[in-house]
Amino acid sequence: MNYNIAVLEGDGIGPEICAGAVKTLEKVGEKFGHKFNFTYYPIGGSAIDKCGVPLPESTAEGCLKSDAVLLGAVGGYKWDDMPVDKRPEKGLLEIRKAMRLYSNIRPAKLWKNLAKASPLKYELVKDGVEIIIVRELTGGIYFGERKSGLENGVQYASDTEKYDVREIERITEIACRLAMKRSKKLVSVDKANVLESSRLWRKTVHAYCKNNYPEIEVRDVLVDNMAMQIVKNPSQFDVVVTSNLFGDILSDEAAQVTGSIGMLASSSLGDSKCGLYEPIHGSAPDIAGQDTANPIATILAAAMMLRDSLDLNEEYTAVENAVQKFLDCGYRTADIMEDGKIKVGCAEAARLIADMI
Ligand code: IPM
Numbered sequence: 001m002n003y004n005i006a007v008l009e010g011d012g013i014g015p016e017i018c019a020g021a022v023k024t025l026e027k028v029g030e031k032f033g034h035k036f037n038f039t040y041y042p043i044g045g046s047a048i049d050k051c052g053v054p055l056p057e058s059t060a061e062g063c064l065k066s067d068a069v070l071l072g073a074v075g076g077y078k079w080d081d082m083p084v085d086k087r088p089e090k091g092l093l094e095i096r097k098a099m100r101l102y103s104n105i106r107p108a109k110l111w112k113n114l115a116k117a118s119p120l121k122y123e124l125v126k127d128g129v130e131i132i133i134v135r136e137l138t139g140g141i142y143f144g145e146r147k148s149g150l151e152n153g154v155q156y157a158s159d160t161e162k163y164d165v166r167e168i169e170r171i172t173e174i175a176c177r178l179a180m181k182r183s184k185k186l187v188s189v190d191k192a193n194v195l196e197s198s199r200l201w202r203k204t205v206h207a208y209c210k211n212n213y214p215e216i217e218v219r220d221v222l223v224d225n226m227a228m229q230i231v232k233n234p235s236q237f238d239v240v241v242t243s244n245l246f247g248d249i250l251s252d253e254a255a256q257v258t259g260s261i262g263m264l265a266s267s268s269l270g271d272s273k274c275g276l277y278e279p280i281h282g283s284a285p286d287i288a289g290q291d292t293a294n295p296i297a298t299i300l301a302a303a304m305m306l307r308d309s310l311d312l313n314e315e316y317t318a319v320e321n322a323v324q325k326f327l328d329c330g331y332r333t334a335d336i337m338e339d340g341k342i343k344v345g346c347a348e349a350a351r352l353i354a355d356m357i
Pocket residue numbers: 089092093248280
């Protein structure tokens with residue numbers, strides 16, 4: 001089969017890690033008889049430099065007509081003081097919106113060889129950790145009304161957290177489908193003791209599950225408690241559904257529990273098959289261009305793309321197994337390096353993983 005993949009390298013380490021994922025996909029193509037056509041489009045800070053905006057129209061169009069999108073990362077010191085519409089992050093938010101990618105799946109998995117890389121005590125992670133965070137991605141405070149101005153001579157600013165039932169139901173559906181394939185247990189995170197939007201969230205999740213997935217056991221956890229539970233007993237969680245902002249925060253926390261944010265991928269999907277796949281980490285401008293970044297998160301994002309957008313399950317497993325083999329052979333990038341292991345750079349790691357497919 002022939003597949004058209006849009007590649008948005010972005011900024012910082014984006015080009016290096018995307019190169020690693022592209023290398024992996026090319027090897028998959030060779031091995032399984034597929035042809036991947038990669039088309040590169042600018043996004044983020046590099047798009048601001050080239051075209052004056054963080055998401056050029058041609059990038060959005062290119063993504064919409066592709067089979068799937070691979071994204072590196074956006075952002076960097078250079079654009080930190082730009083006005084809000086000229087910030088690299090805006091490009092990411094706009095492409096999520098343009099592709100209507102309302103569901104963001106972020107699995108935080110502790111690879112067995114990396115238990116020591118977790119900042120938590122071994123006893124807390126020895127039973128394994130695999131938390132699948134299902135984050136709502138095109139609503140809530142990220143896209144609600146923003147205001148700023150003067151009120152009685154005092155400057156103010158506000159952002160709005162708003163959800164409607166339809167938005168909550170469709171993300172609950174995604175989480176339920178995942179939960180049905182796993183433990184049939186779903187944790188829903190909110191702040192219903194304070195926020196009206198959270199009270200609607202909670203009510204809607206329960207009603208939806210009761211009507212459509214009665215066999216799923218739903219448990220509500222308040223977001224502050226969730227932040228604590230993730231470091232206290234992370235093995236208790238399986239599928240977790242939450243809002244855009246809470247999901248942003250909790251997915252970084254869960255990622256760190258697994259040792260390195262450099263290992264975790266994410267997939268963003270809407271109602272069509274064309275999804276966007278990216279590592280959950282950022283552009284790491286401090287190490288950009290040094291060939292020290294960990295390409296595994298982006299390689300695993302490419303694997304999720306094979307599975308979720310292209311329906312290539314066997315190919316997905318082949319990539320996951322290659323990553324496991326790479327770790328089993330004792331190879332490590334700088335972020336997960338331990339005594340006695342073999343330290344490799346970004347390009348070398350990608351080459352080794354591709355070879356192991
Ligand atoms: C993420 C990032 C983005 C977000 C930023 C870069 C806008 O932190 O994908 O988690 O907040 O969604």
